Amino acid sequence: AALCVSACGGAPSPTLSRLRAQATRICRVADRATDQIQAPTTPSGGLAFLRSGLAVLAPELTRLRALRAPADTSDVFRAAISAFAGEVTAVRQTVSALDAGQDPALAMRQLERRLSPLENQQDGAWQALGVSACATH
Numbered sequence: 591a592a593l594c595v596s597a598c599g600g601a602p603s604p605t606l607s608r609l610r611a612q613a614t615r616i617c618r619v620a621d622r623a624t625d626q627i628q629a630p631t632t633p634s635g636g637l638a639f640l641r642s643g644l645a646v647l648a649p650e651l652t653r654l655r656a657l658r659a660p661a662d663t664s665d666v667f668r669a670a671i672s673a674f675a676g677e678v679t680a681v682r683q684t685v686s687a688l689d690a691g692q693d694p695a696l697a698m699r700q701l702e703r704r705l706s707p708l709e710n711q712q713d714g715a716w717q718a719l720g721v722s723a724c725a726t727h
Contacts, residue, residue: 609719633693640684647674648678673709673715
């Protein structure tokens with residue numbers, strides 16, 4: 591029976607298994623770090639919050655981009671990475687806007703609107719890959 595599971599396609603390929611394990615490890619480390627970041631209690635605290643988040647998210651994105659997905663899941667993996675990159679870009683742009691004097695409450699509302707569809711796209715891709723640790727973290 592064990593032979594059939596591996597030979598009949600019942601078990602994930604070692605490459606997909608490796609991708610799942612590596613991505614899970616990367617996302618869990620980042621999750622622990624972001625859990626330590628205190629949410630702002632005022633709109634003006636958003637800038638420090640976003641900068642702290644970027645200090646975790648940007649290296650996480652770099653590490654995830656370095657992973658390789660098997661050919662049959664590479665499109666889904668690229669979609670996850672693309673959505674995550676979009677999130678990081680949106681946060682960076684919001685930091686720049688706040689640095690330039692944009693109203694913090696407005697900037698945060700705009701960021702939330704930009705992030706929502708990207709988070710949904712990213713979550714769906716990670717779930718499809720079987721990497722739930724990377725979904726909405």
